[in-house]
Amino acid sequence: MPDTPRRTGLAALAALVLLGGLHVPAAAQVFEPETFTLDNGLKVVVVENARAPIVTHMLWYKVGSADEPRGQSGIAHFLEHLMFKGTETLGPGEFSDIVARNGGRENAFTSLDYTAYFQTVARDRLELMMRHEADRMHNLVLSDEVVMPERDVVLEERRSRTDNEPSSQLWEMVRASLYLHHPYGTPVIGWQQEIESLGTEDALAFYERWYAPNNAVLVVSGDVTVEEVRPLAERYYGAVPRKAVPERVRVQEPQQWAGRRVELASPRVGQPSISIAYLAPSFRTARLDDMPERPYALQVLGEILGGNTGRLYRSLVIEQGLAAGAGNSYDGSRFDGTHYTFWASPRPGVEVEAVEAALRAEIEAVLQEGVTADEVEQAKTRLTAQAIYARDSVGAAPTLSRWPQARPSKISKTGPTASPPSRRSR
Amino acid sequence: MTRPHPQFARAFFILALAALTVALLSRPAAAVDVQRVVSPGGVEAWLIEDRSNPIIALQVTFGGGSASDPANRAGRARMTAATLDEGAGTLDSRAFQGELADLSIRLNFNAGRDSFAGSLMTLTRNRDRAFELLHLALTEPRFDPEPVERIRQQLIVRAQRSALDPDAVAWSTLMATLYPEHPYGQRSGGTVASLAAVETADLEAFVAQRLARDNLHIGVAGDISAEELGPLLDSTFGELPAEAAPLEVPAIAPAVDGGTVVIDMEVPQSVVALGQGGLKRDDPDYYVAYAVNYILGGGGFSSRLFSEVREKRGLAYSVYSYLHPLDSSALILGGVATENARVAESLEIIRSEWARLATEGPTAQELDNAKTFLTGSFPLRFESTGALADILAAMQFQNLGIDYLERRNDYIEAITLEDTRRIAAALLRPDDLTAVVVGQPENVEATRAAPDGS
Numbered sequence: 112m113p114d115t116p117r118r119t120g121l122a123a124l125a126a127l128v129l130l131g132g133l134h135v136p137a138a139a140q141v142f143e144p145e146t147f148t149l150d151n152g153l154k155v156v157v158v159e160n161a162r163a164p165i166v167t168h169m170l171w172y173k174v175g176s177a178d179e180p181r182g183q184s185g186i187a188h189f190l191e192h193l194m195f196k197g198t199e200t201l202g203p204g205e206f207s208d209i210v211a212r213n214g215g216r217e218n219a220f221t222s223l224d225y226t227a228y229f230q231t232v233a234r235d236r237l238e239l240m241m242r243h244e245a246d247r248m249h250n251l252v253l254s255d256e257v258v259m260p261e262r263d264v265v266l267e268e269r270r271s272r273t274d275n276e277p278s279s280q281l282w283e284m285v286r287a288s289l290y291l292h293h294p295y296g297t298p299v300i301g302w303q304q305e306i307e308s309l310g311t312e313d314a315l316a317f318y319e320r321w322y323a324p325n326n327a328v329l330v331v332s333g334d335v336t337v338e339e340v341r342p343l344a345e346r347y348y349g350a351v352p353r354k355a356v357p358e359r360v361r362v363q364e365p366q367q368w369a370g371r372r373v374e375l376a377s378p379r380v381g382q383p384s385i386s387i388a389y390l391a392p393s394f395r396t397a398r399l400d401d402m403p404e405r406p407y408a409l410q411v412l413g414e415i416l417g418g419n420t421g422r423l424y425r426s427l428v429i430e431q432g433l434a435a436g437a438g439n440s441y442d443g444s445r446f447d448g449t450h451y452t453f454w455a456s457p458r459p460g461v462e463v464e465a466v467e468a469a470l471r472a473e474i475e476a477v478l479q480e481g482v483t484a485d486e487v488e489q490a491k492t493r494l495t496a497q498a499i500y501a502r503d504s505v506g507a508a509p510t511l512s513r514w515p516q517a518r519p520s521k522i523s524k525t526g527p528t529a530s531p532p533s534r535r536s537r
Numbered sequence: 538m539t540r541p542h543p544q545f546a547r548a549f550f551i552l553a554l555a556a557l558t559v560a561l562l563s564r565p566a567a568a569v570d571v572q573r574v575v576s577p578g579g580v581e582a583w584l585i586e587d588r589s590n591p592i593i594a595l596q597v598t599f600g601g602g603s604a605s606d607p608a609n610r611a612g613r614a615r616m617t618a619a620t621l622d623e624g625a626g627t628l629d630s631r632a633f634q635g636e637l638a639d640l641s642i643r644l645n646f647n648a649g650r651d652s653f654a655g656s657l658m659t660l661t662r663n664r665d666r667a668f669e670l671l672h673l674a675l676t677e678p679r680f681d682p683e684p685v686e687r688i689r690q691q692l693i694v695r696a697q698r699s700a701l702d703p704d705a706v707a708w709s710t711l712m713a714t715l716y717p718e719h720p721y722g723q724r725s726g727g728t729v730a731s732l733a734a735v736e737t738a739d740l741e742a743f744v745a746q747r748l749a750r751d752n753l754h755i756g757v758a759g760d761i762s763a764e765e766l767g768p769l770l771d772s773t774f775g776e777l778p779a780e781a782a783p784l785e786v787p788a789i790a791p792a793v794d795g796g797t798v799v800i801d802m803e804v805p806q807s808v809v810a811l812g813q814g815g816l817k818r819d820d821p822d823y824y825v826a827y828a829v830n831y832i833l834g835g836g837g838f839s840s841r842l843f844s845e846v847r848e849k850r851g852l853a854y855s856v857y858s859y860l861h862p863l864d865s866s867a868l869i870l871g872g873v874a875t876e877n878a879r880v881a882e883s884l885e886i887i888r889s890e891w892a893r894l895a896t897e898g899p900t901a902q903e904l905d906n907a908k909t910f911l912t913g914s915f916p917l918r919f920e921s922t923g924a925l926a927d928i929l930a931a932m933q934f935q936n937l938g939i940d941y942l943e944r945r946n947d948y949i950e951a952i953t954l955e956d957t958r959r960i961a962a963a964l965l966r967p968d969d970l971t972a973v974v975v976g977q978p979e980n981v982e983a984t985r986a987a988p989d990g991s
Contacts, residue, residue, distance in 0.1 A: 162587070162590075163916045165916045165917055203848075204848060207839060208838075208906070211839045211906065214915070215914065216837070231920075233913060233916060262851065263850075263852070264853070266876075267806065267852070267854040267874065268854035271854050271874050274804070274806065379803070380701070381699075381700060419634045432686075436694075459693055489639060496641030499591065500641075500643075500658070503590050504920055
């Protein structure tokens with residue numbers, strides 16, 4: 112069945128906290144988070160949810176693949192794998208064994224802008240998780256013996272995700288073309304020849320440069336109160352020394368004078384698909400440009416155009432019968448400028464050009480005629496209702512945030528939807 | 538066929554376990570009050586009342602799914618599921634979907650091999666209308682020509698994509714190899730030809746034969762009381778026919794012979810699907826097998842397969858095994874994906890780990906670790922209203938009893954080392970382990986032909 116990725120509540124909130132410095136009144140209505148900051152600069156966010164006696168403990172570092180040194184693409188993600196390889200007091204894989212023995216689930220993920228580690232455990236195991244997560248924030252130990260096999264794992268991961276998947280190969284090329292200069296054009300997992308050259312010293316250098324309490328946000332959600340979290344956070348994370356962390360300055364996109372068309376033909380594509388991506392503001396860049404409402408307006412637009420009842424599906428799929436699926440996606444939670452994507456997939460026997468023309472006509476109709484007040488009101492109602500659903504789940508949130516953008520190739524009955532609630536729209 | 542889809546940078550996680558919803562049931566630390574609600578008209582549901590959010594979730598599961606598809610109509614159950622919410626009663630597709638969207642009601646239908654399920658999620662304020670829309674979908678689906686044709690085209694596109702996707706090809710070929718001439722060997726999603734052949738009458742027949750009151754299991758969770766739920770059960774399900782048609786899925790043992798099927802596909806990484814016979818869900822040793830599998834390849838970052846194939850040798854990003862009980866058969870399945878040059882090595886290690894566990898059994902420490910994970914992770918299953926409703930419906934479908942949540946961890950705790958050695962020896966049969974490799978593997982000999990049509 113359709114498996115369009117969705118960002119969900121907690122992850123979306125954490126991303127907003129990371130990128131936006133807590134200017135998130137709309138999210139605040141959803142989660143009512145409480146926050147405090149330790150002396151060493153670690154920001155702590157607590158989201159109480161007593162549905163079940165469990166907690167999700169997530170540590171987000173404000174560093175992602177877009178912060179990598181040129182020529183070392185993939186190092187942020189590779190380091191994330193290596194963070195499971197032990198510390199001065201724990202052997203390789205031992206933290207994972209402890210999590211499992213305590214009935215917990217864990218994982219980690221890397222994105223363009225951040226890297227996060229999380230465990231979901233019974234509430235009385237929170238302290239144990241904090242002890243070890245804080246430990247690996249400053250006591251990581253690596254040797255070639257564990258690093259080299261893990262590099263092969265990452266190469267296999269790249270084969271699974273990209274090299275074996277024509278749609279991923281195409282999207283990798285689209286991104287590289289969409290961002291001419293900004294590092295968002297480089298895949299999070301890295302280019303193969305650069306992954307092959309990464310080593311222990313590269314990983315440790317990246318770790319030393321970026322992993323510090325004053326460059327991280329801790330999010331604890333579940334059956335726990337801020338009064339319980341604060342002393343634990345002070346005890347374990349408070350012991351990690353602050354250190355100088357570089358400012359995140361990435362090269363920015365130049366003026367783009369021309370569009371680009373990227374095509375991939377493969378005998379392994381059963382049905383073609385097309386996507387059209389435009390550069391777009393993120394929450395952060397919109398604020399810097401003094402038009403903070405723009406991303407919210409784009410979310411509302413995404414709701415109007417997307418989904419089973421949105422304009423794209425209704426027009427291309429139902430009324431014209433040209434497409435098997437159609438939708439759009441937008442993820443505003445980027446540190447730098449982001450993009451807005453439209454996509455469609457033709458029905459069997461329909462030329463992709465016909466679907467492209469129909470898709471462009473819908474985009475043109477919005478540009479020329481805008482949207483109606485009714486459409487905006489309905490979209491806002493739906494987005495607000497989604498906030499209530501988002502509040503319902505304790506532990507699923509972090510597990511769904513790996514791929515914020517919809518893949519253009521995915522056939523899906525419902526288009527992707529924006530998760531954070533709308534605050535304003537035009 | 539449920540398959541894991543790795544979603545994480547770090548690892549495969551335990552999605553394979555998650556696929557076995559029922560097997561992983563666990564109870565929350567605080568006792569959960571499961572109420573048996575019987576409506577005035579005699580419709581039964583199990584309910585967990587939870588007022589923490591203004592949300593209600595309902596799961597209804599009917600016995601019989603894609604395994605009841607006629608051979609030349611494979612995909613019929615899936616197509617029924619995808620069209621059931623495309624118009625009902627006086628509401629055409631646009632009106633029906635529009636109302637769901639405007640009221641933020643989430644209604645989905647899904648077909649498995651042995652079951653057909655509907656999931657409803659609504660805000661409390663739209664409760665009555667949400668139940669009414671479910672009622673209409675179940676009792677008066679329209680199957681108008683436009684949505685039927687639209688969904689058919691969508692499923693055909695998906696089938697065309699699956700036919701060229703190494704992962705999908707590996708799994709559908711394995712099932713066809715293990716179950717020749719049996720519905721379990723068919724593609725649940727259908728083929729281009731079988732989907733083209735499905736007629737509206739086939740969809741109507743599926744609804745008429747399967748969606749009946751003696752064949753349904755209802756789980757409800759969230760912001761609703763037993764008193765409020767009772768009348769809604771009648772208005773939603775009371776009009777369904779009393780009896781379903783008999784299910785005709787013959788019991789079958791998988792045709793395992795330890796052979797290897799190779800499907801040539803030009804990809805840099807071979808995808809491997811593995812299978813042998815397993816234990817059914819109602820087998821008295823099911824929990825023992827469950828613990829054995831956790832140790833073998835089910836345990837996330839801690840299993841033997843993970844350690845040997847990934848951690849020590851870097852051969853794969855994802856490697857796993859899981860129990861796959863079916864109504865009329867049972868399997869243990871496993872998988873790995875490795876670059877073509879090293880797939881032979883991965884296969885050899887998996888087979889040797891399979892044999893080593895069968896011969897030696899697990900260690901006491903491994904069993905202890907398995908038990909603490911399997912019992913300690915119990916509350917993690919109860920993390921949303923929708924999950925609760927799913928679990929309640931599954932408990933009924935699997936005939937586990939209304940006190941299952943209280944008893945489940947006792948089954949795990951009762952497992953002895955001797956049990957696991959006995960079951961590992963009896964169950965894990967490396968000579969049976971049948972493999973399908975999709976890719977261009979080096980030094981892997983095909984010993985078995987691909988089944989027709991795969």
